[in-house]
Structures are given as structure tokens and as C-alpha cells.
Amino acid sequence: MEFQTITLERRGRVAVITINRPEKLNALNTQVHTEAIAALDELRDDAEVGCVVITGAGEKAFVAGADISEFAGKTAVTQRAVFQERTLFNSVDQFPKPVIAMINGFALGGGCELALACDIRVASENAKFSQPEINLGIMCGGGGTQRLTRLIGEGRAMEMCLTGDMIDAATAERFGLVNHVWPAEELEEKTMDLAEKIASKAPVALQMTKEAVKFASRSNLDEGLRREIDLFAICFSTEDKEEGVSAFLEKRKPEFKGQ
Numbered sequence: 001m002e003f004q005t006i007t008l009e010r011r012g013r014v015a016v017i018t019i020n021r022p023e024k025l026n027a028l029n030t031q032v033h034t035e036a037i038a039a040l041d042e043l044r045d046d047a048e049v050g051c052v053v054i055t056g057a058g059e060k061a062f063v064a065g066a067d068i069s070e071f072a073g074k075t076a077v078t079q080r081a082v083f084q085e086r087t088l089f090n091s092v093d094q095f096p097k098p099v100i101a102m103i104n105g106f107a108l109g110g111g112c113e114l115a116l117a118c119d120i121r122v123a124s125e126n127a128k129f130s131q132p133e134i135n136l137g138i139m140c141g142g143g144g145t146q147r148l149t150r151l152i153g154e155g156r157a158m159e160m161c162l163t164g165d166m167i168d169a170a171t172a173e174r175f176g177l178v179n180h181v182w183p184a185e186e187l188e189e190k191t192m193d194l195a196e197k198i199a200s201k202a203p204v205a206l207q208m209t210k211e212a213v214k215f216a217s218r219s220n221l222d223e224g225l226r227r228e229i230d231l232f233a234i235c236f237s238t239e240d241k242e243e244g245v246s247a248f249l250e251k252r253k254p255e256f257k258g259q
């Protein structure tokens with residue numbers, strides 16, 4: 001597929017998806033959703049890709065939300081139908097490989113929700129976060145009330161969603177909304193280091209680990225522990241498990257094959 005609103009780049013075992021509408025602060029319109037989902041489909045089946053980074057083009061924004069111009073004229077019925085289709089948020093959430101949000105500026109509304117759907121969030125010092133839907137007379141619809149609450153707790157999520165106020169990167173780090181805050185000029189290099197480290201691990205073990213960690217906030221402890229054992233056992237059926245153990249015993253670096 002030819003992309004017009006995103007770019008897709010492979011750097012070794014890391015793929016970078018860049019939402020590329022800087023003149024609209026990378027707002028998510030229908031075309032961005034379609035193209036980014038198509039890019040993820042392509043990357044899912046690419047054995048050479050171990051980790052995906054999602055970011056926004058330009059220096060100002062990661063993503064400034066859903067494209068508000070598309071809300072005009074939408075009815076309850078048509079909007080519900082849009083979100084009942086396969087959404088970008090759920091496609092990222094359910095993507096079998098780790099996804100890192102590299103947040104280089106505004107992450108507002110659907111932009112914050114896109115970051116929340118990713119597995120790890122890292123930000124530059126100038127990043128800003130909010131769920132401003134309330135200011136438009138609506139509410140979060142891309143998972144904000146659910147994923148934000150699970151990540152930072154009910155009181156903090158409630159305040160963000162009820163006020164629409166922006167928080168800065170330092171506050172986001174204190175809340176646990178992002179894992180790291182780095183100077184803007186170091187963001188890309190440090191994010192790529194993190195992504196490459198993850199991408200170098202055994203692919204099946206990465207997939208099982210992502211599934212197990214995500215299951216923790218979607219189940220009770222007993223169910224979670226049972227699921228973890230099942231996924232752990234699957235790792236024992238892989239050649240990469242033999243390779244990882246042998247490499248440790250032979251004091252060498254493992255060479256994982258994704259099998």
C-alpha cells in the first residue's frame with residue numbers, strides 16, 4: 001500500500017511508523033487510521049521486525065487528537081459505527097510485537113489514547129498530554145477512560161478527563177504515564193536504543209510476555225497466574241529457548257531465530 005498520511009521505515013529489526021500530517025499536528029483522520037492499520041498488518045507478518053516505534057512528524061506534536069473536522073455532521077449512529085470497526089487503538093493494543101510510543105510534542109485526545117494503546121511510552125521534555133474531549137462537549141472514545149485509569153489510577157485519570165487540562169512531561173512521568181522523559185535532541189537515539197534492545201530478544205518470548213503483562217490488568221490474579229504458566233510453557237516449545245539456554249551456558253550471545 002502507498003502511504004500518504006504516514007511513513008513506514010525499517011531500521012534493522014525496528015520499524016518506525018510516523019504519523020505524517022505536521023500541518024494539522026498529526027491529527028488522526030480516517031486515512032491515518034486506515035494506513036497505520038495497514039502498516040501494522042504488514043509489520044505483523046515481517047519476521048525481520050521485532051519492535052515497532054510510533055511517532056509524529058515535526059517538532060510540535062506526537063498527535064493532537066482525532067481530526068476534529070471529521071466530527072462535524074457525525075451522528076451517534078455513524079460515530080458508533082466508526083469505533084465498532086477495527087480501530088487503530090485496538091490494532092496497536094492487539095499487535096503481537098512490542099510497540100513504543102515516541103512522544104515528541106502534543107499527545108492530546110486520540111493522541112494520548114494512541115500512546116496509551118502502546119506498550120511503552122517515552123517522551124521528550126516538551127511533550128504535553130491531555131484528554132480535552134470534554135471541552136468539545138464529548139468524552140474519550142479511543143480507550144482513554146479505560147487505559148488511562150488502569151495506568152495512572154482513577155483519581156488522576158478522572159481529573160484529566162473531567163477538566164481536559166494538559167499535563168507536562170515531568171508530571172506525566174511522575175504519574176507513570178510515560179516511562180522516560182529525555183531532552184528532545186536525545187529522544188530519537190534513546191528510543192531507538194530501547195527499541196533495538198527489545199527487538200534483539202527472542203520473538204516468541206516477546207509476544208508471550210506482552211500478552212501476559214497485558215492480561216494482568218484484564219483478569220484477576222489467579223487467572224493471570226494460570227495464563228502466565230501457559231504462555232511460559234509455550235516458550236519451552238521454541239528453538240529459541242534451547243538457543244538462549246545454550247548460549248548462557250556456553251558464555252556467548254544467543255542468536256534467536258523466532259522459532
Ligand code: COA
Pocket residue numbers: 023024025027064065066067068069106108109110132133136
Ligand atoms: N483536529 C483537526 N485539526 C487540528 C487538530 C485536531 N485535533 N489539532 C490541531 N489541528 C490543526 C489546527 O486546526 C490548525 O490548522 P490550520 O492551520 O489549518 O488552522 C493546525 O492544526 C495547527 O494548530 P493550531 O491550533 O494553529 O496550533 P497552536 O499551536 O495554536 O495550538 C493546540 C496547538 C494543540 C493547543 C491546538 O491545535 C488544539 O487545541 N488542538 C485540538 C486538540 C484537541 O482538542 N484534541 C482532541 C480532539 S478529540
